[in-house]
Amino acid sequence: MSSLLLERAWVDGSVQDDVLVEIEDGRFTAVTPGAQSGERLTGVTIPGLANCHSHAFHRALRGRTQRERGSFWTWRDQMYDVAGRLDPDGYQELARATYREMAAAGITSVGEFHYLHHQPDGTPYDDPNAMGLALVEAAREAGIRITLLDTCYLSAGFGDPPQGVQVRYADRDAAAWSERVALLEQSPAGVVVGAAVHSVRAVPAEQLPTVADWAGGAKPLHVHLSEQVAENQACVAAYSRTPTEVLALHGVLGPRTTAVHATHLTEGDIRMLGSTGTHACFCPTTERDLGDGVGPSRRLHVAGSGLTLGSDSHAVIDLFEEMRAVELDERLATQQRGHWSAPELLNAATTTGHRSLGWDDAGAIAVGQRADLVTIDPASPRTAGTGCDEAGVVFAATAEDVVQVMVDGRVVVRQGDREEIGRELDEAIRKVWA
Ligand SMILES: [Zn+2]
Numbered sequence: 001m002s003s004l005l006l007e008r009a010w011v012d013g014s015v016q017d018d019v020l021v022e023i024e025d026g027r028f029t030a031v032t033p034g035a036q037s038g039e040r041l042t043g044v045t046i047p048g049l050a051n052c053h054s055h056a057f058h059r060a061l062r063g064r065t066q067r068e069r070g071s072f073w074t075w076r077d078q079m080y081d082v083a084g085r086l087d088p089d090g091y092q093e094l095a096r097a098t099y100r101e102m103a104a105a106g107i108t109s110v111g112e113f114h115y116l117h118h119q120p121d122g123t124p125y126d127d128p129n130a131m132g133l134a135l136v137e138a139a140r141e142a143g144i145r146i147t148l149l150d151t152c153y154l155s156a157g158f159g160d161p162p163q164g165v166q167v168r169y170a171d172r173d174a175a176a177w178s179e180r181v182a183l184l185e186q187s188p189a190g191v192v193v194g195a196a197v198h199s200v201r202a203v204p205a206e207q208l209p210t211v212a213d214w215a216g217g218a219k220p221l222h223v224h225l226s227e228q229v230a231e232n233q234a235c236v237a238a239y240s241r242t243p244t245e246v247l248a249l250h251g252v253l254g255p256r257t258t259a260v261h262a263t264h265l266t267e268g269d270i271r272m273l274g275s276t277g278t279h280a281c282f283c284p285t286t287e288r289d290l291g292d293g294v295g296p297s298r299r300l301h302v303a304g305s306g307l308t309l310g311s312d313s314h315a316v317i318d319l320f321e322e323m324r325a326v327e328l329d330e331r332l333a334t335q336q337r338g339h340w341s342a343p344e345l346l347n348a349a350t351t352t353g354h355r356s357l358g359w360d361d362a363g364a365i366a367v368g369q370r371a372d373l374v375t376i377d378p379a380s381p382r383t384a385g386t387g388c389d390e391a392g393v394v395f396a397a398t399a400e401d402v403v404q405v406m407v408d409g410r411v412v413v414r415q416g417d418r419e420e421i422g423r424e425l426d427e428a429i430r431k432v433w434a
Contacts (some may be wrong), residue, residue: 001029002409005038006373008388009045011365013343015389019045023371026408031367041375043403044388046346047364048108048372049319050353052281053222053260053310055113056095056135057082059425060432062315072228072290079313083116084165085432088125091116092134094432097424099142100413101317104421105399106374108144108407111310111357113196113222113260115151115169117180122167128180136191143412147357149222150184151196152177152203152211158238159204174203174210181214190408192358194220197252200235200243208250217254220358222281223247226269227261227292244269253278258308258356263287263295270296274303279356283312284325294329298339307348308356318399319349342390371409377401 001024009019011033020035021028060082065075086094095112102110112135118124127133132148139146153169154177156162162170171177184193195215197203203211215221226232226243235243244265247253255277262273262280273280280300287293290313301307309322323345330339354363362370378388380401386392405413 003038004373005035005040006045007040007042008378009365010047010346010390010393015044019365021365021371021373023409026371026410027361028365028367028369028371031365041373041404043375044378044393045365045373045375046106046393047350048354048362048370048374048405048407049106049349050109050111050308050357050359050363051102051107051311051317051319052111052258052308052353052356053113053283053312054098054102054110055313056098056138057086057091057116058313059098059101060094060429061313072292073230075290080165082432083168084120086116088130088134090428090431091131092138094428095135095138096141097421097428098314098317099139099144100421101425102311103142103144103405103407104402104413104418105317105319106376106402106405107317107319108372108374108405109147109354109357109359109362110139110144111147111149111194111220111222112139113149113151115153115196115198117171118168120165120168122162122170124180129184132184136188140190143407143410145190145192145359145362145407147192147194147220147359148184148187149194149196149220150177150181151198152207153198154207155202155204157201158234169198169202174207178210178214192220194222194358196221197223197247199224199231200246201231205239205246205250208247208252212251215256217256220256220258220356221252221254222258222260223252225259225262226264227287229264229293232264242266242269244272248272248276259305260310260312261287261292261295262300262305263293265296265300270299270303273300274305278305279308279352280305281308281310281356282322282326283310284322284329285316285318286312288325289313289315294333297326298330306352306356307344308353309349320394320397320399323349323394342394345394346390371406373404373406374402375404377403
């Protein structure tokens with residue numbers, strides 16, 4: 001057993017002083033605010049952050065897609081270029097460095113929306129899950145937990161066969177997808193295997209129930225939803241229904257499901273997502289980068305959809321920025337301030353996020369929970385003078401202000417690790433483009 005006296009910590013919905021935590025087998029066994037003595041951890045400590053939407057390989061694109069004008073669809077061509085270059089070893093190296101960047105930013109669980117399954121010509125690897133297992137190993141090496149959201153991808157769009165690099169993503173049909181994913185079910189500690197539907201574009205409606213049945217309302221099931229207006233239009237043209245309606249009709253929505261982006265929704269879509277308890281994962285820095293638009297985060301929340309956050313394309317890996325962006329983007333969209341409180345945004349990034357990834361026992365500093373601790377410097381040039389309460393943490397801190405990270409009772413990031421992480425990223429990304 002070990003114990004720590006947290007100088008200040010976010011416990012039970014507020015920042016409290018002198019919180020003594022006792023840890024055994026990677027979990028909190030006692031949490032006592034106002035304690036007198038113990039080994040002191042200075043700073044403001046929050047629970048581990050859940051990054052609920054990641055495509056690890058997109059990290060190789062950061063800074064390289066900004067020269068051209070264009071749209072989501074022209075950006076996608078550049079992303080496909082990277083997807084064509086990776087093999088299991090290169091994927092693991094890039095993912096490990098990316099996950100280390102996440103760990104240093106206070107992220108203790110990642111939801112990896114993984115669709116890069118097969119060899120460049122579409123043939124499965126000898127182990128058909130070689131690429132997914134490379135991600136699992138990368139997370140283990142980086143010291144964070146992973147929910148591998150193995151993604152079903154069957155079509156270039158509404159029934160068209162996969163084209164170009166998409167053959168790497170595609171299984172024959174949803175039944176073949178579920179047979180492959182079944183091989184992953186004996187997952188080691190620190191891994192949850194979940195499912196994903198790439199989108200209503202990439203999975204024909206009649207295939208959706210097979211994926212939903214595999215998840216069975218018990219495993220996490222994620223889906224890209226209505227990120228682009230063009231996708232909505234094509235969906236209505238194909239099915240005479242919105243993407244949300246198609247998912248609802250085929251059993252994809254529910255409390256274990258997460259709709260990623262949920263940007264361009266009708267009032268009916270919002271009601272349907274909320275009434276089924278489907279989570280909504282917003283990825284504001286990516287949505288900004290790609291010019292997607294601003295989704296109705298507050299209206300979804302009011303309707304019943306729990307908010308979660310993701311760094312998606314990794315144009316930025318900083319969940320503090322994602323948290324405040326949800327509120328700040330609502331301000332731009334409505335010309336009003338004060339839609340989301342700081343505690344609500346912290347809940348999105350911690351407990352709600354972890355729950356949506358299948359980690360119901362993580363995301364809070366509380367007895368029985370996994371011992372994840374993210375400690376922030378309250379006297380950095382960004383946080384100094386803010387008081388570093390909830391509002392200071394959410395609206396002033398950045399990933400750079402995280403000084404120590406513990407996952408499952410083990411310290412995985414210390415001050416001074418950033419230089420090495422930068423070198424590792426640089427090396428991995430150079431190899432991708434070589
Ligand atoms: Zn995505």
